[in-house]
């Protein structure tokens with residue numbers, strides 16, 4: 417059993433943010449190699465219309481492939497009830513629907529206001545329930561919006577309660593824009609948990625746009641968060657500035673958690689080797705990570721072991 421679940425979102429969040437299409441075979445090798453390194457949950461794709469996101473057109477095939485890997489939790493993103501139906505038919509273990517806390521962002525992104533999105537959540541939750549699929553809602557732009565700026569915390573809390581009433585079984589607080597800071601993570605996590613119940617909020621989806629990703633993870637840990645999304649090589653997550661990564665880098669997150677004595681069940685060396693699949697399949701695509709560049713500390717293995725011993 418691992419203390420902390422790392423949910424790899426690269427095959428979805430990463431690949432949907434880049435124009436190039438990774439061949440199906442490379443995606444399969446990526447998923448298999450991460451699972452072999454000890455990753456227990458992977459968001460393998462998104463059930464969006466292929467004409468909108470051709471990068472995700474092979475999601476059903478990837479679900480079928482990933483379902484064949486023992487012990488792997490296979491999840492996908494769904495934008496609406498139609499996507500939820502596709503995901504359920506494909507046989508996913510879990511689905512997640514993004515619900516933008518900024519109404520401007522929601523309208524611009526999926527052409528739906530909050531009321532229309534809550535209707536989609538209700539319909540999607542029903543489909544998930546009928547198929548015995550775990551149903552999560554991603555509270556996106558929860559920490560700020562590139563169009564609206566600050567998003568009121570009371571609004572996030574109110575919308576989370578409404579989404580719970582609409583059938584959400586779990587929430588992810590998502591820093592879609594890389595705006596979050598540790599004090600805000602602490603505050604918002606507390607407020608949302610207080611409103612929806614302690615075990616309904618377990619996940620943080622953090623970006624590293626401004627270098628605050630790992631600091632935000634520590635803030636989340638201190639508030640009892642046990643699942644973190646991350647992307648191999650920090651792929652995706654709409655980086656806004658050249659040289660800045662988008663998503664939190666899985667390799668850096670694993671290094672930190674393992675050193676803190678929090679068991680992730682992930683073998684860091686094996687994980688670092690998976691990067692070569694990305695490098696081969698997407699030549700020239702920027703991939704990030706401090707740990708891959710610097711290498712783990714010389715005493716990394718000892719350190720991780722010592723941390724586990726002193727924590728127990």
Ligand code: ZN
Nearest residue numbers: 429592653663
């Ligand atoms: Zn992201």
